[in-house]
Amino acid sequence: MRLSEREMPLDPEIERELEAIDRALAGRPVDPDLAELALLAAEVRAERPEPSSGAEAVLDRLAEEGFPARRSDRLGRASRRASDALAGLRRKGARRLIPAFSAAAVFAIAAAVGLSESGIFAGDRGGAGTLPTTAAGRPAVPAETNAPRHRASPPAVEQYAPPAVSATGGAPAGRVENGARSAIAPLALSPADSTGRKEARNVDLELATAPDDFRDASDGVLDVVRDHHGFVLSSHVSGGDPSVEGAERGRAAFDLRIPAGEMSAAMGDLSDLGHVVSRTDGTHDITKRFVSDRKRIDALTAARDRLLRQLGETTTIAERQSIRARLRITEAQLASARKDMAKARQRVHLVPVGVTIVADENAAASGGAWSIGDAFHDAGRVLTVTAGAALVGGAAILPFAILAALGVAGWRGWARRQRAHALDATTPG
């Protein structure tokens, strides 16, 4: 409403005259001093155009037919059909529920997106709430499920003869702690030599299981290693026997070597054995070491060949003895260089994996029944993703909604101005 049209009290005299007009039009008496005004009102009223009998008949017929839309008015007819179709809902008060229905629809869509993105139904082992996450915290493709085959009774301590491999430490690339559950997907690291670079990886995984599942989980590590063609460098398992008092809190430590090509699947299977308490991934670039070893081998090979040629050409015994001595040294150096090269290759192709399993009363059975804690955890995850999806959806829709609202408001304003202009454009008769 414009400023000039603000609500202000009418002058009492004007109000009295307006009331007199109303009374006159209604056929009621007015104050004597306003009789002339009443007469004027009646005279103006007498100028009122009346519909012809033909017009009345047409209108009455249309009223009986329910005021059908004209044949040329397609929009009107469509609007009429839609309005009639919605009339039943309106009568039941459904209009008031439109905001609730809209909100429910938005929430349902967001929830569907949330469930889809949270991966709850993409997990393994009978729907146990799982959260596929990479070490960097990104959602990851669920790992291949390869349920370990558990042994009946594991040895308390097992010791395997370690091959001639020495672990090379590396900078941690990422870490997942407390919360990531069984089906944590492995890091999708590129093969060591696919790009010419040589990378030495190492992974440390800490799992927690319920005391009753501790033995099975420990056995499962060995099964996973065997299934993925790796080997156990060393292992130590202690406690975890429910039948022995005070030995419930079992602990197992494994030093594994897993072929690089099997890492993804192996880590997925290892993660299935219990709750992932933490996971640390490290990658160490040893390309320089490879290059250095290669140059060293090439140089020593060339030196050996040179010595062999000299040996063939020499004539004196003293020179031959001297060359042979140098040749022995060179060949020893060459063997050493080749051994270093082999170690480096082995370091790339066999990834050291440290697995620690701890029996914990608070840890739910790995891959077992879906606990109430899992439900809360998954619910939180779903709500988080749902809220995110709703936020993103809202952000995407908001500009269009604003534009649409502005468009509707603009169109209405334009129509209103056009109508006002049409009224003002008519000239007095």
Add this chain to the structure above:
Amino acid sequence: MEETLAAPAVRVPNDVEAEFEALYRTSRDDLYAYVAGLLRDRAAAEDVTALAFERAYRRRHSFNPKRGTRRAWLFGIARNAALDELRRRRRQATLASDPADDAVIAPEQGAEVALRRAALRAAIAALVPRERELVALKFFAGLTNSEIATVIGISETNAGTRLHRVVEKLRRACDEAE
């Protein structure tokens, strides 16, 4: 012997239908008078009146009592339809109260009355369109000031002020004729 009595297949109108029917019965002539006063063309007024009722019937379920009376709602629809018609035609029509109305004046009323009526008619015709619309809404259609305010989108006080101004103009015109 048992006898089954079939119920007559008569469509029973619901509340909304009944209210609209009542609205039609009480507002038909008033609406026509308003539209005719606005358009000053009887034939066009008939069409626009029918169109207004058709639109109102289509939207009968969307009427909101909080926004005003049913009559105000109906006249708002009719106003838009009439102004759309004016926009479409952009031509000037003759005043609905045509010269034939002169015959309505009884001979016994005398020349003075005839003169006064002619002056009033001329004064109405000389009003600017917005003022003429007020006359049509108030005197032809019989709307209250509150309903007029709703129809043309102004405050009730403003509607009263404008209406009083128009009445003053008409009063002066009649006084001058005397």
